Amino acid sequence: MPLLIGVPLIVLAALYGSFRAIGPGGEIQQGYARMDRAMKPLGLRVAARPQGGFEPRGPTMPGFDYRLRGMAELSGERHGRQVTIRFGGHEDAGLSEVEIAAPCHEFEARSKRVAVRSGSEGVVVSRLGAHQGDWLCDLWLAERLASG
Secondary structure, eight states: OHHHHHHHHHHHHHHHHHHHHHSTTSHHHHHHHHHHHHHGGGTEEEEEOOEEEEEEOOSSSOSEEEEEESEEEEEEEETTEEEEEEEEOSTTTTEEEEEEESOOOOEEEEOSSEEEEEETTEEEEEEESOOTTHHHHHHHHHHHHHHO
């Protein structure tokens, strides 16, 4: 008898929680709206969001996971220059790229996880294994290189 009551309640609770997170006006959408407000003082706005969807987990673990595919993108103008920042969803987790559209001396530099290239198109700082706030340091670096 407890199974007949408990299992449907658990399923209903899981469906309700999933809808609150990924449904229209859910936690994911609200998160991007909060990010848009937080980036406004930096002269940036959310220009693109990764697309989400349910995908099968795989043959060894039945069920589905919610995955974000694609890159999130922030863009705007800072110090008179167009700035674009991209960071990845699940398949691109840990990848970030900061691009400043300002002609600069041509050069390239690399370290273990960071690559910098610049030229007539502007400055691009790419990072593998990025953590949440690393793009902000990369933005600072790109802006200093573009202004020098």
